[in-house]
Amino acid sequence: MERRKLIGIGIGVGAGLAVLPAWWTLRQVVNGAKGDWHTDTTPLERAFPLLGPLTDAKWVSSRDNDRAIPAPELVISxxxxxxxxxxxxxxxxxxxxxxxxxxxxxxxxxxxxxxxGPENPQWIRSHELDRDGSGYSTKLWFDRRSDTVRFWALNPYG
Structure with a gap:
């Protein structure tokens, strides 16, 4: 009887482990459908103080998602x-x-x-506003039509 219980438990655990990847994939698809980005403007206002208060944002980070090895450097985009x-x-x-x-x-x-992002953007860029040195780098592109800024920043907080 003990052997049957162990075999049953083994089958149950094995079935559970087989379902886990399917559940995780389904969760990723569902989460991706609603947008897998940040909308908080406060971290961006800290990273880019010259841009002033921001009214809306969609951004991601290299430290987002479930990864076994975390990104050593922070990139936001x-x-x-x-x-x-x-x-x-x-x-x-x-x-x-x-x-x-x-x-x-x-x-x-x-x-x-x-x-x-904006539809049919007319991008402009100021190299003066991009920062480079001391381990961080920022690239900012501005759309004239929508007052939108597209950004990419490596170690934006220094």
Whole structure:
């Protein structure tokens, strides 16, 4: 009788382990469908103080998701909406050029942002506003039509 119980428990555990990956995959699909990004603007306002208060955001981090090995460096990437008039203020104070991002989102953690962002953007960029050095780097692209900023930042908090 003991042997039958052990075999039954083994089959039950084995079936449970077989269902676990299917459950996890289904959970990822469901969560991905509703958007697997952050919407809190406070961390972005800390990372990019020159942008001032932000009204809306969709962003991801290299430390997001369930990964066995955490990312050693923090990268944040996404979109944020500036307050009305902020982009005009920035373009008066800094030199801008017409320049868009080189590609779409390519890192594993950026996949939820694919297809997001403004429609038919007219990107401009100020290299003065990008930071580089001391272990951090930031790239900011601004859409003239929607007051949206697309950002990518390595170690944005220094």
């Amino acid at each position: 996404g979109f944020a909406r500036l307050t009305p008039g902020k982009l005009a203020e920035l373009t008066v104070a800094h030199a801008f050029v017409s320049e868009g991002p080189v590609g779409d989102f390519t890192s594993w953690f950026e996949k939820p942002l694919t297809g997001e």
